[in-house]
Amino acid sequence: MRGIFVTGTDTDVGKTRVAAGLVAAWAATGEAVCGLKPVAAGAEATPAGLRNEDAEALRAAASVELPYEQVNPVCLEPPMAPHLAAAEAGVDLATAPLARRLEAAVPEGVTAVVEGAGGWLVPTAPGETLADLAEALGLPVVMVVGLRLGCLNHALLTAESIAARGLPLAGWVANHIEPDMTAAAANRDTLAERLSAPLLAELTHVPDATPAEVVESLHGAVSRLGREVLA
Numbered sequence: 244m245r246g247i248f249v250t251g252t253d254t255d256v257g258k259t260r261v262a263a264g265l266v267a268a269w270a271a272t273g274e275a276v277c278g279l280k281p282v283a284a285g286a287e288a289t290p291a292g293l294r295n296e297d298a299e300a301l302r303a304a305a306s307v308e309l310p311y312e313q314v315n316p317v318c319l320e321p322p323m324a325p326h327l328a329a330a331e332a333g334v335d336l337a338t339a340p341l342a343r344r345l346e347a348a349v350p351e352g353v354t355a356v357v358e359g360a361g362g363w364l365v366p367t368a369p370g371e372t373l374a375d376l377a378e379a380l381g382l383p384v385v386m387v388v389g390l391r392l393g394c395l396n397h398a399l400l401t402a403e404s405i406a407a408r409g410l411p412l413a414g415w416v417a418n419h420i421e422p423d424m425t426a427a428a429a430n431r432d433t434l435a436e437r438l439s440a441p442l443l444a445e446l447t448h449v450p451d452a453t454p455a456e457v458v459e460s461l462h463g464a465v466s467r468l469g470r471e472v473l474a
């Protein structure tokens with residue numbers, strides 16, 4: 244598969260904002276691009292079936308339209324750890340068949356932006372995590388850092404675990420999820436010094452950012468990823 248896997252330092256750090264923004268920014272350059280949300284926990288019942296808002300946002304940003312079930316093959320209703328929601332629903336989260344489904348869903352020549360769920364090592368099937376899925380798909384990783392107290396440790400642990408699997412960390416995004424984090428810029432600089440991957444973009448704190456505003460802040464990230472990862 245050609246694309247990137249978007250992980251984050253935690254749940255609620257801005258992975259969807261970044262992933263959907265990257266999809267839209269790529270689409271704006273004329274690229275054939277789609278978003279995928281392999282496993283979603285937290286969904287609404289609709290007449291068409293369960294729908295998760297991350298998957299809907301990724302679909303809405305795409306230039307290549309895929310059926311909902313291909314974008315989000317596993318959609319679980321309760322907003323909780325996915326392996327627990329899957330156990331309740333009797334759903335199997337095994338990596339290998341899920342990776343095969345995703346690969347079959349993305350047409351040749353289409354770039355896929357794959358959003359994880361929660362952080363890097365969120366459990367899936369027994370003994371497996373979402374990191375195994377990123378590895379099975381063979382994708383370079385983009386890490387979204389939600390800038391808040393505690394994120395330095397989370398970001399450095401995540402980067403170390405990505406490297407330990409031999410996956411490339413294509414870059415990271417500094418996301419100002421808090422309006423008034425103390426020493427936000429110094430925390431960003433600390434990570435820039437200690438992570439070997441490039442800082443791809445910085446998203447300022449904007450609670451109700453429009454898609455156009457998010458795209459604007461990700462143009463540079465898309466051209467860098469395009470040159471270095473998708474070339």
Ligand SMILES: Nc1ncnc2c1ncn2[C@@H]1O[C@H](COP(=O)(O)OP(=O)(O)OP(=O)(O)O)[C@@H](O)[C@H]1O
Nearest residue numbers: 254255256257258259260361419446447448449450
């Ligand atoms: N830069 C920002 N400024 C203000 N609010 C933001 C920013 N980035 C994200 N948010 C808000 O934070 C919340 C969480 O963001 P988002 O849904 O993208 O997180 P996530 O990492 O994808 O979470 P999940 O693990 O559930 O997939 C959303 O309400 C989003 O609008």
Ligand SMILES: C[C@H](N)[C@H](N)CCCCCC(=O)O
Nearest residue numbers: 254284285322323324360361
């Ligand atoms: C419900 C939430 N928004 C995400 N979909 C799932 C987050 C799982 C986190 C699991 C954990 O690391 O404890």
Ligand SMILES: [Mg+2]
Nearest residue numbers: 258259297358
């Ligand atoms: Mg999300």
